[in-house]
Amino acid sequence: MNPPAVHCHQIHRHFGNGDTRVHVLRGIDFTAASGQITFLAGPSGCGKTTLISVIAGLLQPSSGSVSLFGRDLASMPPDDAVRLRRKDIGFVFQQYHLIPALSVAENVAVPLLAASMKRRDALEQASAILDKLGLGDRLHQPPARLSGGQQQRVALARALVHQPRLVICDEPTAALDHETGHRVMELLAASAVHPDRAVLVVSHDNRIFHFADAIAHMDDGIITHIDHPNATTTA
C-alpha cells in the first residue's frame, strides 16, 4: 500500500513574537491522496496559504510534521527538499507569476530547464503540453499578450510539464471571472488528474467545489470537517 502523497500531522505555525505573535495554524492533521483533487477551503485569512507553503517545504512549521510520498520533510537535507520540489511538485499561483521576458513556451520549459534539461528538449516538451491545453498557437508570444485565463493555462502547463507527483494550486481562479475560472478548472481536472499524482487546490469559491474529490474545510487555523462531494452525489 502506497503512502499518501501528502500527510500532515499536528502542524502548528505562528508568526511574530510577544504582542504581535499570531498563531495561524493550530494543529492541522491533513491527508491528500494520489489520483484525486483535494480542495482546501475556508474564509480569507484562515491559514490556507500558510498551510500549502508548509506542505511544499517553502515554510517551516513551528511544530508538527509533513511527509510527502512517505518522506518526512524535516529530516531531509535542505538540498533534497529543493530537489523534491523541483522534481515532484508543480505550482499554480493566483497571480500566475509567469516571467514576462520569456515566451509562453519558454515559461513552461522553466521547470525542465531548472532540472538541467537541454533547452531544445525542454521547449519541445513544453510545446507538447501547451498544445494539449489549447495554446499551441501561442507558443512564441510573450505572456502579456494573453488573456488572464490563457495565462493561467500557461501556468498550469508549467505546473504539469515535468510530470510532478503533487500539484499545488493557490486560488487558481480567484483572478479570473467565473466562466473563465470554470474553464481553467475543467482543464485542470482533465489534464492534472493521474493515478500517481495528487492535486491540491486552495479555493473559497464554492461554485467550483464540484471538481473536488475531497474538500477540507478550514477555519481559524484548524480543519473543521472534510466533504466528499462526488461520493455523496453518487450515493
Added chain:
Amino acid sequence: MYFVALRMLSADKAKYLGLVFAIAFSTFLLENQTSIFAGIMKRTANRILDVTDAEVWVMDPATQYFDETKALKDTDLLRVRAVPGVAWAVRLLKDLPVARTASGRFNQAIVIGLDDATLTGAPRRMLLGSWDRLREPNSIIIDEAGFRLLFPSTPLRTGDTLELNDRRATIVGISDAAAPFTNFPIMHARYSEAREFRGRERSQLSFVLARPQPGISPNDLANRISSTTGLRARSSLDFAWDCIRYYMANTGIPVNFGITIAIAIIVGLVVSGQTFYLFTVENLRQFAALKAIGVTNPTLARMVLLQAAVAGFSGFAIGTGMAALFFETFSRQLATRGIILLWQNAAGVAALMALVVLAAAALSLRKVLQLEPAAVFRS
C-alpha cells in the same frame, strides 16, 4: 537557466540601456581623464625621453627637473668624462629664448643645444629635412607644432628664417618632437650656436649626457658619477620620472584630475550600482517563483552574476570604444598629440568597473538569496 537570466536582463529595454550607459559613461570618463592625465604628465618628461642615444643625465645638484636648470661649469664635462665606466659624455644646453619671425610673430621657444661634433640628442623623427643639416651655419630644426604656431597658414617647409634674441637662424628641418608641457616651439641647434641665442648672459651648460661602457647599467653609472663628481646623475628613465613627480607634487594638476576621477568613480558606482539593484528588486517576484519551482540558490547566484557581468562588460566595451574613438580623433590634433588611451588605464578601469559591478551584484544577490520562496504566494 542562463538564457532566462539574460532575457530578464534585457526585457526592460529602458532600464537595461540605462544600466549599460551608466557603466559606459563612467568607463569613458575614467579612461579619458586618466589617459589625459598620464599624457600631460608624460609631456613633462618628453624632452628626456626623446633623447634615445644617451642613457645618463648629469646636472647640477640643484637641478630637480628639466624645465628649470642651474648651469654646470664647463669643467664638469671633463670631470664626468673622467669617471671610469663612461663610454662618452657630451654637453647639452637648454635655453628659452624668444623666437621672432620676419612678419613680427613671436613666442618663447625651447632651444636644445647639441654637442657640435656628435649632435647627440638630435631629433630622430624628421617630417621634413634632415638632422645632419644642423652642421650648416646658423641652422635650426623646429618641431611641427612650433612651425605652425610661428608660421600659421604656411605649408610645412624649410628655408624660413627666425630671429632668436636678434640672431638669425634658418630652418633646415621640421621634426616630430614629442609635445612639451607648454606650447613652446622646440628647436634644436648646435651647442656653439645655441649659446649665441642667449643674448647677454654667459654661456651655460645645462646637462651632460653620458653613455655607459658595455656591461655597466645606466643606474650604476649614474651612481658612480654622483659619488665621484658630486653632481646629480640620473638614468634617463629615473630623470623622466623625476620630472613627472616634480609636476605631480608642485602643481594642482593631480588634484584637479583626482577630483574628476573620484566623481566618475562615485557616480559610476552609485548610478550603475543602484540601477542594477533596483532591477533585481523589481524582479524579486520572478526570482521567488523560480525559487519555489526549485531553482537552487547557487543557480540563482550565477544568474545574477551573469546579468551583472553582461551589463558590466557591454558598458565597459561601449565606454572603451568611445574613449578609443576620442583619442583616435584628438591624438591627431597638434594640441593634443601624443595623448593616447594607454592599455594600463583601460585595464585599471576594467578592474575598477568589475569591482563596481561585483559590488552591485553582491547587494542584489543578498536580496535574492534571503528571499522567502513562500513570498510567491502573497500577491
